[in-house]
Amino acid sequence: MVFAIGILLLTLSTSLSSAEGFATIQGYLDGIFFKFIIFGCLSALTFHVLAGVRHLFMDLGHFEELDSGNMTAKLIFVLWLAISVAVGVWLW
């Protein structure tokens, strides 16, 4: 995650530096390599956020039993796949 944020910060820096920099990033995003890296960063971030929010709910005392805990674990996997597919469709 730390390195993913670094990649996203570098992208932000270049895209905000100038109109040419923004076009450079757009050009990179047309290529499969950079697109896949950004997809990987966003997908990892999505999973981290979903699992983190689940963790916060457990801190509050919800879903701590075996059945409900397994259920929410599966739920975030389903949500993660769905959001990752949506992000993929949006990027491609």
Place this chain on the structure above:
Amino acid sequence: MVNVVVSAGRNGVHDFILLRASAIILVLYTLFLAAFFIVTPSVTYDVWQAFFACMSVKVATMLALIALLVHAKTGVWQVLSDYIKPALLRGVLQFLFSVLLLAYIVFGFSIVWGV
């Protein structure tokens, strides 16, 4: 009581709270950016530049990076203290990650400063 001087919050309970408080800030910032991309049909340079020229976006971005320092400092410590047994190597890695996270804040500040 053993004092754990390497922890960001000086004790475990404070670290616990800091990790979760910073997590909430990071989730809100992530949703904020996601909402921007969802409601903006086509992100051109003008739209992108105007978005980050807004002072509240700059403040939110810096807030998120400071929250990231707090969040990732503890997160990296959790991973390193689980998996890196030699104390010197663990200390060096913790130092390098902490410096990297501080550099992110300086980098982020310089990114949004001139926009």
